[in-house]
Amino acid sequence: MPRPGDEAGSGASPALLPLAGLVRSVTTPEFAGITFHEVTAKSVLNKVVAGSRMPFEWTVNPYRGCSHACVYCFARKSHTYLDFDAGLDFDSQVVVKVNAADVLRKELAKPSWGRHQVALGTNTDPYQRAEGRYQLMPGIITALADSGTPLSILTKGTLLARDIPLLKRAAAQVPVGVGISLAMTDEALSEAVEPGTPGPRARLKLVSRLRDAGLPCGVMAMPILPWLSDSDEALDSLFGSLAAAGATGVTAGALYLKPGTREWFMQWIARNHPELAGKYRRLYGTGSYTSKEYRTWLAGKVRYFKQRHGFASTHGFSHRDLEDDPRGEEAQYPAGSIPAAHSVGTLGGLAGESQPAAAGLRQQPTLF
16 A cells, blocks of 8 residues: 555656566655655575675675665666666665565575575665665565574665664574675765765764674775775774774775766766866776776775774785775675675674884875
């Protein structure tokens, strides 16, 4: 039944007509500018493609599209598969699998299900604002835990706090990993590049709440933005704040610009930081990754500040990982470098002591 205040999504594009399983498209005053496309899914368990370097084999994504509106989001191009665009449509046209929990429960009950780890938050955020309306995650978490299936969650959404009691109960049944995505402490920068998310202070408080509840909480410190969040001051503030909040591990890496994301991000840079537009074009060339020289430089800084704030070097990317295979935002992780958010049962504690600064740490490489 429609909820009070719901209206038919008058802004819906004609391209929505073939959207599989579409029940209705609605708007509501509570979510101004966003259209929810409610669909019934036939399956919600997604098998990771063979040969992938992800540290998990299965995923569940109850939503497609994301109101967090992060200008750097690697998942933007996936929206074009639904005949939406990778820009404003990704931010405002949110597909909701309203029957996700029921379908998942049936899939997990099949004799063929091997109780492999299931990762949530690998494409779009399961705790984006839509979750406050649809409340799909409690049913998903319960279905996984009751079936004996390990799970991990990665999110920017502080709505996860609602489910802390449920996650504690689930952790008594199966291994549970929880990770928060947070790559900067500058509130103004966060508001500019990820305008639909809770700010850094709110996410740091969530890390502390999870730790106080006895749950492990790793942090995905991605993406580090060249010239915007890669200074000594920015990284020192980030890792120091994460340590103070009690994070159990950190994975850090540079901005990754795959097709679909690259165009949207470069438009944002040209509008908001025109002085950096040429630098970004030269740094990324025609590809998705920064230059090897930049990755080597950033890796040294990340390693130093992690050690300075007591994070063991075994957490997150190593120097070699950042230099040679920096695909953190796409979750294409090198073997042995499992990100904190999805390393179920392996989120270790803090370790290490401050180390002297590496020679030339403060000097950015000559890139151009």
